[in-house]
Amino acid sequence: MKLILKQIWFVCALLCTTVLLAQENSKSLNSQPRFTVRGSVVESDTKNPIPNVNIEVNGGSYTTTDDIGNFRIEARKGDELTIKHKDFETVYYTIESNERIKVEVQPSAAEVQYSKKKYSRINPELFKSLIDSAETHLKKDAKKSIQFIEKALGASNSSKENGEAFEVLGDIYLHWKQFDLAVSNYRISLQNRSTNTVKLKLASAYKLNKNYQESLQIYNGINKSELSNWQLVELYEGLGDVHLLTKSYQAAINAYNEGLKVAKKHLISPKVTDLNSKIAQVYNAKGETQKAEGFFNESLKLANSQNKKRAVEEKIKVADFQNETNNYSSEIQLRKEALKQIKDIQKDSVFNNESALTPQKQNYKIGNAYASQRDYVNAIPYLKKSIEEADTKEDLIVQKDATRKLSEVYRDAGEFDKALVAYQSYVDLVDKLYSKKEQEISQAARFSKDIVAKQNRILSLESDRALSESKYQLNVEQAKRQKIIIYSLIGGVVLLLVAGFLMFKYIKQQRLANNLLALKSLRSQMNPHFIFNALNSVNSFIASNDERTANKYLTDFSLLMRAVLENSEEDFIPLEKEIALLELYTKLEHFRFQDKFDYKITIDENIHINDFVIPPMLLQPYIENAVWHGLRYKKVKGKLDIAITQSNPDEIKITITDDGIGRQKSKALKTEHQKKQNSKGMGNIKKRVAILNEMYKDKVDVFIDDFQDEEDTGTKVVVTLKKD
Numbered sequence: 001m002k003l004i005l006k007q008i009w010f011v012c013a014l015l016c017t018t019v020l021l022a023q024e025n026s027k028s029l030n031s032q033p034r035f036t037v038r039g040s041v042v043e044s045d046t047k048n049p050i051p052n053v054n055i056e057v058n059g060g061s062y063t064t065t066d067d068i069g070n071f072r073i074e075a076r077k078g079d080e081l082t083i084k085h086k087d088f089e090t091v092y093y094t095i096e097s098n099e100r101i102k103v104e105v106q107p108s109a110a111e112v113q114y115s116k117k118k119y120s121r122i123n124p125e126l127f128k129s130l131i132d133s134a135e136t137h138l139k140k141d142a143k144k145s146i147q148f149i150e151k152a153l154g155a156s157n158s159s160k161e162n163g164e165a166f167e168v169l170g171d172i173y174l175h176w177k178q179f180d181l182a183v184s185n186y187r188i189s190l191q192n193r194s195t196n197t198v199k200l201k202l203a204s205a206y207k208l209n210k211n212y213q214e215s216l217q218i219y220n221g222i223n224k225s226e227l228s229n230w231q232l233v234e235l236y237e238g239l240g241d242v243h244l245l246t247k248s249y250q251a252a253i254n255a256y257n258e259g260l261k262v263a264k265k266h267l268i269s270p271k272v273t274d275l276n277s278k279i280a281q282v283y284n285a286k287g288e289t290q291k292a293e294g295f296f297n298e299s300l301k302l303a304n305s306q307n308k309k310r311a312v313e314e315k316i317k318v319a320d321f322q323n324e325t326n327n328y329s330s331e332i333q334l335r336k337e338a339l340k341q342i343k344d345i346q347k348d349s350v351f352n353n354e355s356a357l358t359p360q361k362q363n364y365k366i367g368n369a370y371a372s373q374r375d376y377v378n379a380i381p382y383l384k385k386s387i388e389e390a391d392t393k394e395d396l397i398v399q400k401d402a403t404r405k406l407s408e409v410y411r412d413a414g415e416f417d418k419a420l421v422a423y424q425s426y427v428d429l430v431d432k433l434y435s436k437k438e439q440e441i442s443q444a445a446r447f448s449k450d451i452v453a454k455q456n457r458i459l460s461l462e463s464d465r466a467l468s469e470s471k472y473q474l475n476v477e478q479a480k481r482q483k484i485i486i487y488s489l490i491g492g493v494v495l496l497l498v499a500g501f502l503m504f505k506y507i508k509q510q511r512l513a514n515n516l517l518a519l520k521s522l523r524s525q526m527n528p529h530f531i532f533n534a535l536n537s538v539n540s541f542i543a544s545n546d547e548r549t550a551n552k553y554l555t556d557f558s559l560l561m562r563a564v565l566e567n568s569e570e571d572f573i574p575l576e577k578e579i580a581l582l583e584l585y586t587k588l589e590h591f592r593f594q595d596k597f598d599y600k601i602t603i604d605e606n607i608h609i610n611d612f613v614i615p616p617m618l619l620q621p622y623i624e625n626a627v628w629h630g631l632r633y634k635k636v637k638g639k640l641d642i643a644i645t646q647s648n649p650d651e652i653k654i655t656i657t658d659d660g661i662g663r664q665k666s667k668a669l670k671t672e673h674q675k676k677q678n679s680k681g682m683g684n685i686k687k688r689v690a691i692l693n694e695m696y697k698d699k700v701d702v703f704i705d706d707f708q709d710e711e712d713t714g715t716k717v718v719v720t721l722k723k724d
Helices: 002-030 124-136 142-154 159-175 179-192 196-208 212-221 229-245 249-265 269-286 289-304 308-324 328-345 359-372 376-392 396-412 416-478 482-543 547-567 575-592 620-631 662-669 672-696
Strands: 035-043 054-057 062-064 070-075 080-085 088-094 101-105 597-603 638-648 651-658 700-706 715-722
Touching: 035 080, 054 070, 062 070, 080 101, 088 101, 124 142, 124 159, 142 159, 142 416, 159 179, 159 196, 159 416, 179 196, 179 416, 196 212, 196 229, 212 229, 229 249, 229 269, 249 269, 269 289, 269 308, 289 308, 308 328, 308 359, 328 359, 359 376, 359 396, 376 396, 396 416, 416 482, 482 547, 547 575, 575 597, 575 620, 575 638, 620 638, 620 651, 620 662, 620 715, 672 700
Parallel strands: 035 101, 597 638
Antiparallel strands: 035 070, 054 062, 054 080, 080 088, 638 651, 651 715, 700 715
16 A cells, blocks of 8 residues: 555656656746847749738737838747738748848749630529529538539639629638638639629638738728628728737727727627727727726627627636736636536537537636636636536546646645546546547548539639630631631641640559559558457457456457557558567467467578568468468467578578468368459469569569378478669
8 A cells, every 4th residue: 555655656747747847847948048130032933022021020020121121020049920911822931040131932823814705595483493502512511612613713704703602712712721722712812703792701711711911901001982881880890800910919909990980880790899899809908907997898798798609708708817917816707607607509500619618618717717816716616617518518627627627726735646547547648639630631632622622623614615715816817818717727726735744644653643542552451350360369369368468468469459550551661570479469369279289480580681671461361371371270279480582682581481281272272252252362462472572573472382292292482682
């Protein structure tokens, strides 16, 4: 018992030390000296300076280039500099010292220009129907919504309809946070039909894409006298948002106040509330907390007279402000009131985990506020409640944060055993969250790739339609001039030759892509095969009530699984990794069939295994066949040998031999289903080797023969591996 207590005290001390070190590291990072970085942005070909380029330090200063392309900005060593402008791709640069920076950029390809065309009359109701369908699916299914836009463009009869279609397409990308694509489509919409509504949307999209100067340029270029009262308030609000983001606080306050005047004059009550809240946020950012509190109180009073959702949103904003000013009692009171209102709102609507209006987030923040007051008795129940609700709603982020805070509260309250248990739960949640984030990143990448492909298709279809119209007009003129027709034929031949060359190049690239896809497919078919056999082993141990053996086997199996999954996406891995995997797999098989065979792995001492690579999971199926179809049926105890030798400096041989019953006897013992499965497994290996040899010029060779001439002929597999 004393030993356990000592271990707990040790772990708690380690936790405290970790927290202190993290705080020291944070202080050390914040204490890095700031210095002024000077630089310029010019075009790479003409060396002309580029004015009004957005220059931003991550989480810090913001500035723009002047008329001669120069800039100055405060930064620390290690900060990342983001250089962004509408006419070139964003540049990222890591600052190492206060050296002068010269950024040379290439202008991006010009936006697709849409000339006014002759439109054949199509059913006018079809276009409107397709646009309505796109707007219906806008927030539910981006891909389906984009497909309707594609069809709508095909049914478009005018530039006006074209502009409307691209406006809705911009709305789709804006909702799904693809801000750069939203900007492109709003610009195309304006080329077809210039409206103040689209201009306001474009300015907002520029702001969200961090093109602040471009956003200000659009906002300031709109004729205010043409706007409705609501649009005018939106314009001033948007200007204020950009100024706030660029830390131009007084300009932000001025813009918000202008919008507030219009909203009050025309009784636009929702905007009155929003603008009071935003003015409060600016004063808070400036450090003028008293003024901020006054505006927050006003926005809170106004919000309470509106719908319940808006009222609780404002309460949470004010509670966050009270937290920043260390007024924890007021924060706790506001959040408790918000919790009651959230329960009422949830009866009619559902909030996702990203929303601030979730009980788990508010319970966590209440517990955090109590902890800041050192009121651990009240903090613990709220943190536990937050963890329970977060677990129910699968909100891993809040569950992780609340669990860590609970561990810290237990530690500060002197309950070290509970602190340790909570901290262990926190570590498990971090691993779980990491795995989930990896999946989300992969899904987001696929989503972005799909919608970019659809966007390119839409632009391609519109370009083709414009090209077809131009060709039609050109053919009419060419009919009058025979000479031009001849030139056109010659041009057509050249285009065909170019197309043939491009097609040949495309087929070559497609063949490589197909090979890579085939390899991935074959690997994905092999992994479940041996996993299934291993799980059968665990099942047999459990069935025989050998729980300890099953646990030990499962532990080794998990190590093997981790190694296999780490290598599953690679065509080749270092030979050292494959040997380690084979040792672990053979150990597991011997663990189950130790009365059937002994094994030995021999590696020539002169081999530099780091010089060779091998396809992952290439050797494992041969070892599996040797054990399951050869040694397992042997009447006496057999032997499995794995030897790695080097025949010449650029080639090694891996020999797998067993004195089992041999291939012929094994085949006679199999059922029809087993024959089919084994044939499929060996066929997959042959296909992998064939594809790899095609891609990498005969890198791998496999030879299979009988091992000996005795009753149990056994099997001998020789894998020859060549160096790169």
